[in-house]
Amino acid sequence: MPLSPDRNPNPQLKKHQSWPDLWLKDPQALKNVVHKMRLQSLSSSNTPPSEPEETLPLSQSDTQDDNLPGPDYTALLSDQLLLIILSKLTESQHVSNSLVCKRWSVLSGQLVRSVRLLDWEFLESGRLVYRFPNLECIDIVEACMTLPRNSGILLSSKFVSFHVGTRFWDARFVRQEDLLHSDLIDAGLRILAEGCPNLRKLVVIGASEKGLCSVAEECPTVQEFELHCCTDLALMGISGCQNLQILKLIGRVDGLYDSVISDIGLTILAQGCRRLVKLELVGCEGSYDGIKAIGQCCQMLEELTLCDHRLDGGWLAALSYCENLKTLKLHSCKSIDPSPGPGEHLGSCPALEELHLKRCHMRDYQGVRALFLVCETVRELVLEDCWGLDNAIFGTASICRRVRFLSMEGCSLLTMDGLESVVLSWKDLKRLRVVSCNNIKDSEVSPAVAALFSVLKELKWRPDSRSLLSSGLEGTGVGHKGGYKGELAVQSIQFPHSLVY
Template sequence: MSVLEENPDSPLKKRPPRWSDIWLKKTKPLKHVVFAMQLQSLASKDPKSQTLIPHFANIDRTLLLSDELLLKILSKLPLSQRNPNSLVCKRWLYLQGRLVRSLKILDWNFLVSGRLITRFPNLAHVDLLNGCLFSPRNSGILLTHRMVSMQMRYGNCSNWELLEENLLPVEVVDGGLQALANGCPNLRRLMVINASELGLLTLAEECLTLQELELHKCNDNVLRGIAACENLQILKLVGNVDGLYCSLVSDVGLTILAQGCKRLVKLELSGCEGSFDGIKAIGQCCLMLEELTICDHRMEDGWLAALSYCENLKTLRLLSCKRIDLDPGPDEYLGFCPSLERLHLQKCQLRSKKSVRALFRVCEAVREVVVLDCWGLDNDMFTFASVCRRVKFLSLEGCSLLTTEGLEATVLSWLDLETLVVVSCKNIKESDISPALATLFCNLKELRWRPDAKSLLSSSLMGTGMGKKGGKFFKRT
């Protein structure tokens, strides 16, 4: 025997590779077997783990990960994989439930039975609107409203009768709120209909972090419960809805609300009654209020002057209002909102010159004006906007009575105007554009001009780098 054969580790000669080494190197399943055998050896040392690992062939590698570590891994995956991941095993189903923060309840029994809290213990946003309604599962008739959507058995009754017939009793809704409050102390947002003062008081006592609440079919008595939510920041109250239900929110409820929820930042009043006193109380007590939305209001004349008490108000939205304020009072009592930056009008009827004039005077400090699908806005009405000298952004859409002359008379007085949007205003003609208005267009930072389908301004601006689909842009260099 030679010296090289006696010393296989000699650098002069390497040991030839074995067939078994090559086979193990290129076979992935055998690596899995080796890993499973290692886990089995670890499990044999711990008697408690033998029940978790009965056989190395059926090993679950995720058992080596703690719940906290696996939760961090699952939270990094896309939301589209959430449902498939919950089907892997019972453990993953439980962990995926802990990751759910927002849920829309359709079955009320799922809430009151306690299965909701067990399945989703960390809920922060809950929508109970559709869950508060009885609706047949197999019905072919669907009632859709901007507030709720429900199935119905027959169609020969009014919407109001149908809702009252299929709405859960107040006691049942309060019981569900109590179960939700006991199981979700970290609740931050809630949407509910037909709740009472007692149910909301329970919610306020248990859910101290509740910040956003949307309450439908609200009245003055219910607002006593809302006033206990001291940390509430965003609130939407829906009182009277034509064709659906009727509920009263007056100055009494608004005053109770103002004295209790002093940290409000956003407030929306839909279908609510009231007057100068209710809005004044909100302005004086809710010093942090920055955004106020009033939808389809039923307020008494003179309420517009109370907006001047909202000293920190930055955004005012009027939606679907059939009237603004038919008798706003003399100008010396109107005042104005000093911090107001945005005024949005959508689907409102602007038929009273006195109302429109008072509105723009109260909002004379605005920097952004948006008018969308409002009826009655003609040249005379739009002239009242000239009092707003600080406007930088103007958007007009669906204002069919406004002409080019009326637009020019107002926008030329706004020296700080930077952005102009004109869409679907059929009486604004490009042929009527004056040299002064054309000069204004050239000085704008952004312009979107589509008053009608026959607009030719795009062809005249070819080669200027503005021909983007959906808008034209002027950029100042």
């Protein structure tokens, strides 16, 4: 009689059961093993276990209540190993991870590198540095303000954003009374400096010399400061930052702040921060002396940005002392230089490569011409939404004979004649971008300009919203003969029949 496959042919020989089979049949044994492993991990540390290893009592509720959470297997991992695992997760998961347990909350806080503080009490009580001991970047501007946060009115600018009330005083949103007292801010900076020695970037408002000195003393790795509503004497506090490389000073801002940074502050800054690489001055006063001091002392300065400057006439001549300056940016300036002086006394920046002008008033012929004289070595020229830039004023840019890239956007007064007279004088021009310049017409493209277009490496031509890709460009090689292999950037040119090759 054949044996059934379900029957054992030799009932005396029993199958030996493995450890997993025993654990699955006996849940109590599995719990004992896990608990044993936990006790062994505790016994290996300096703190002895609370119970002897030989005994493993389990309460009756542990064996009967299945709704209780299971054992915490992460308790077997060291803090260093668990920290490595949590660091592999995305930053968006740090908040949810910190809610798992107290241990995870502490470890997740060690992974946070950047914080924007809204509650000053969180810093003043010491909870901030305890919760996030490894902070590298912190913004405490909004926490330093006493403005109501439940007003429902959010004021945003390119420098700062905060809630404001329904009443305004002296045509300014932020008064001196709306800021915490400087002593409180300095005390908070002391707590922050002592608790976060790895700090690299600090954004603060209304700080004095004392508070900034504490940061310079306790945080040797600080490399970037952004100071709002700052004064001249407060800049003495950052003179001890030996590794400071990036600095942004926001002085007077119409409708927001009303602080003054003059030649005194610029001189203090120049003598104390000699390793500056990038400097941005917003709403700062000063003159030739302040810019000269920066150029002479800050030999490593490579980028200078002036936004809505209040500099006195003649400051342009001081740029020649910035021998290693590579990028100069002027943003929202109501004037370039009201009295630049004779051209032979201006000098030039020998290492300058980029000049950016954005939302600047360029109606002053002499000031614009002096700027191009000082920046005659530039290779990239960017003009965006500049008022008053007509053919005559733009013609002064022909002084810069090394330009390789020209970008123009929102220059509505410029015509094709003015553009042609300049670009044809630049023998090294390789890239051209013309966008939203409504007075430049496709029909006015001359044969000389068309020939220039054919050898450019990159060309983006969209002077107005009506410009479309012209079928007359097909087969002409515009945008390709210079070696540019990307997408054809030309958006419009309507060639007369005599110009089509």
